Amino acid sequence: DQQVKQNSPSLSVQEGRISILNCDYTNSMFDYFLWYKKYPAEGPTFLISISSIKDKNEDGRFTVFLNKSAKHLSLHIVPSQPGDSAVYFCAATSGGGSQGNLIFGKGTKLSVKP
Amino acid sequence: NAGVTQTPKFRVLKTGQSMTLLCAQDMNHEYMYWYRQDPGMGLRLIHYSVGEGTTAKGEVPDGYNVSRLKKQNFLLGLESAAPSQTSVYFCASSSTFRELFFGEGSRLTVL
Numbered sequence: 001d002q003q004v005k006q007n008s009p010s011l012s013v014q015e016g017r018i019s020i021l022n023c024d025y026t027n028s029m030f031d032y033f034l035w036y037k038k039y040p041a042e043g044p045t046f047l048i049s050i051s052s053i054k055d056k057n058e059d060g061r062f063t064v065f066l067n068k069s070a071k072h073l074s075l076h077i078v079p080s081q082p083g084d085s086a087v088y089f090c091a092a093t094s095g096g097g098s099q100g101n102l103i104f105g106k107g108t109k110l111s112v113k114p
Numbered sequence: 115n116a117g118v119t120q121t122p123k124f125r126v127l128k129t130g131q132s133m134t135l136l137c138a139q140d141m142n143h144e145y146m147y148w149y150r151q152d153p154g155m156g157l158r159l160i161h162y163s164v165g166e167g168t169t170a171k172g173e174v175p176d177g178y179n180v181s182r183l184k185k186q187n188f189l190l191g192l193e194s195a196a197p198s199q200t201s202v203y204f205c206a207s208s209s210t211f212r213e214l215f216f217g218e219g220s221r222l223t224v225l
Binding site for chain 2: 004
């Protein structure tokens, strides 16, 4: 059973608008969440993270929101740029990161059109 | 800066053949990981290591073995390759269990 779910395989957004990528999780033990970005033929790169003690973390154009009661997190990109076109993976871990195992979602492919 | 380097980048095997994927990191990270990525499946952890001389099983360890004889290297072995092991393999390293640094991937095809 999937513990981290990204239910939208793809998302298309116009340049300059907001991109919202969603992620749901089922394991209530998860206490740290991350977003990774992946371009074709490259490895994933870390984008932004959030601890379960927070509900929002912001880094430039990227903001991650966490709703623990709904077991839901989202990544907002404002404004979206064509260079943001990539696959975005949501990941989660538990035990304050001591488990040694990031659980990844299946990814959402974002296309930002000029 | 090399970061995480995987060799080889591409390999084609016949069923039953063996091979080893090498991962090297130059960031002095304690933790290293091997993931596989399959279409529609995201990234799944095969094995990981919390330090030199240690290894542990991840989510999908069957059919693979690993070794971490040196801190900077993490080897992934396939003793008898099967078509189900056709995948893109990513090595990663980290100084915590959280923010991983990934290599560029190794594409393996088993015929």
